[in-house]
Amino acid sequence: MKANKISIVILVAAAIVLYSCALRKSEPIVGKTFTAKNMQVQHGQELYMKHCQKCHPGGEGGLGPALNSTPAPGFLKKLQVRAGLGTMPSFNHQEIAKEDLKDIGKYLKALKHF
16 A cells, blocks of 8 residues: 555656646746845755756756756655656755755755746
């Protein structure tokens, strides 16, 4: 029963990721520079640049889907980071700690409202 629930969550996450790969609702920011307003967002930005920027440049689609316009809830995004899927690598707690993952989320939220 528990394995079925995990399978369903993974399938839903995969469907959202695949759906979001086909969408690009926002355009890249041109001529603007993002400045972090607090230390957590700044830390999240540093971690994002280290782990995520290559595939999700500026939160937009690249090798991976756009993150700025993805309607997926936060827990599914965190599941995706931990489990990986398709070309998305998985990141364990030693690579990206729980608090670091929260800071990345805060950075993405700040970037989305930039």
